[in-house]
Amino acid sequence: MKNMKQSRKTRYTQMALQDSLVELMKQKPIAKITIKELCENADINRTTFYAHYTDQYDLLQKMEEECLSFAREAISNLIGEKDQNEMMKLLEEVFEYIIDNRNHIRILMSEQGDINFQKQLFAMIYESCGISPYPDKNVDMGTKEYYFIYAVSGSVGLLQHWLKDDVMKPAKEMAETIYRMACFTQFTGCCTVQLSEDR
Amino acid sequence: MKNMKQSRKTRYTQMALQDSLVELMKQKPIAKITIKELCENADINRTTFYAHYTDQYDLLQKMEEECLSFAREAISNLIGEKDQNEMMKLLEEVFEYIIDNRNHIRILMSEQGDINFQKQLFAMIYESCGISPYPDKNVDMGTKEYYFIYAVSGSVGLLQHWLKDDVMKPAKEMAETIYRMACFTQFTGCCTVQLSEDR
DNA sequence: TATTATATAAACACCGTGTTGATTTTACAA
DNA sequence: TTGTAAAATCAACACGGTGTTTATATAATA
Numbered sequence: 487m488k489n490m491k492q493s494r495k496t497r498y499t500q501m502a503l504q505d506s507l508v509e510l511m512k513q514k515p516i517a518k519i520t521i522k523e524l525c526e527n528a529d530i531n532r533t534t535f536y537a538h539y540t541d542q543y544d545l546l547q548k549m550e551e552e553c554l555s556f557a558r559e560a561i562s563n564l565i566g567e568k569d570q571n572e573m574m575k576l577l578e579e580v581f582e583y584i585i586d587n588r589n590h591i592r593i594l595m596s597e598q599g600d601i602n603f604q605k606q607l608f609a610m611i612y613e614s615c616g617i618s619p620y621p622d623k624n625v626d627m628g629t630k631e632y633y634f635i636y637a638v639s640g641s642v643g644l645l646q647h648w649l650k651d652d653v654m655k656p657a658k659e660m661a662e663t664i665y666r667m668a669c670f671t672q673f674t675g676c677c678t679v680q681l682s683e684d685r
Numbered sequence: 686m687k688n689m690k691q692s693r694k695t696r697y698t699q700m701a702l703q704d705s706l707v708e709l710m711k712q713k714p715i716a717k718i719t720i721k722e723l724c725e726n727a728d729i730n731r732t733t734f735y736a737h738y739t740d741q742y743d744l745l746q747k748m749e750e751e752c753l754s755f756a757r758e759a760i761s762n763l764i765g766e767k768d769q770n771e772m773m774k775l776l777e778e779v780f781e782y783i784i785d786n787r788n789h790i791r792i793l794m795s796e797q798g799d800i801n802f803q804k805q806l807f808a809m810i811y812e813s814c815g816i817s818p819y820p821d822k823n824v825d826m827g828t829k830e831y832y833f834i835y836a837v838s839g840s841v842g843l844l845q846h847w848l849k850d851d852v853m854k855p856a857k858e859m860a861e862t863i864y865r866m867a868c869f870t871q872f873t874g875c876c877t878v879q880l881s882e883d884r
Numbered sequence: 885t886a887t888t889a890t891a892t893a894a895a896c897a898c899c900g901t902g903t904t905g906a907t908t909t910t911a912c913a914a
Numbered sequence: 915t916t917g918t919a920a921a922a923t924c925a926a927c928a929c930g931g932t933g934t935t936t937a938t939a940t941a942a943t944a
Contacts (some may be wrong), residue, residue: 636839643838
């Protein structure tokens, strides 16, 4: 309680800086944004900025972590779910969340956004998921991995495209499309890309 | 002929700066690279740099354009070719080219690289290719586009992954894998993503 | 050899950076 | 209300990269 109240000021400062960054990143690449203008835009003293972050990238990364932790949990839930219908529901919820937070996520996922975020996202997915080989002599392990990469890249690319739309297609439709494509890519690879929770 | 000889010095300068940038980008993100160190590393005067480029990003973009013009022609050839076997040969040649120039391309396509390059690459592919609908009531035009996006994103993502490998799989294998996956994605979408040359 | 294009050199004002120490504001508790 | 911590502000600072200028040196050609 004590700490809560004490950090009210702090939380405002951080929020102001975050919003300022998002706003500026709509206009120009982060590399061209100076700490000075970032602070002036947020109406926060430059010294205060340095009390919290080291530079623009540090601030951005803090924002990314919030988003990544949501993604981590979503993936974890998807892995645990074996029932098709339940899986679809989970997927739909994910896309609902994205719609609700589209302002921030749009920036993170856009071409303007930090490529590091997408890198982390991929790394997280690969880490969470294991590729379990399905016996088939025609396709070796390395190639199976390639099919998996293809599916993940395709899905994330589609997600980016979806976010660009001003009138975003409903979450349900996205969930169905992604689900169908990922399944078929598995089929194509003649292997089962199993989401295993035991590693 | 006259201009050729005159530009020998110039060409050396530009090459030195390009190589210097590639070398530095292996070590750190481009945003952290200063013009000063870039020039010192290349042993080129800073004033000379400004005679050719405005900043690091400008230099990088010039490099990207070379690569993009190759990609543009490759896509154009692929579109013109209807025979499956000939198409495979063309694809193989593309991957051979990438192997030969892997030092530069690796940087451009990597997470360290400029996200703008990948953006241009996607834009170029989308521009070159048209999505011709195949009559099917279940899938509307918007969704078909989504399948196409998925295929392109997947292919490019796979390309990136392939480049990361120290021991890159042979060009032929990559050509086959990509070709098969793209075909199946078309099938999945219940539509023909036709590479049409008439637009 | 004279001419032209290009690269170098030194010097410059300018601006953002990151840090310091002193001061003010804010939230809360006695 | 008042005292006390924590946090934000302010002014000032040295530092270093930026982009431009002017003069000079080097290289390629005719």
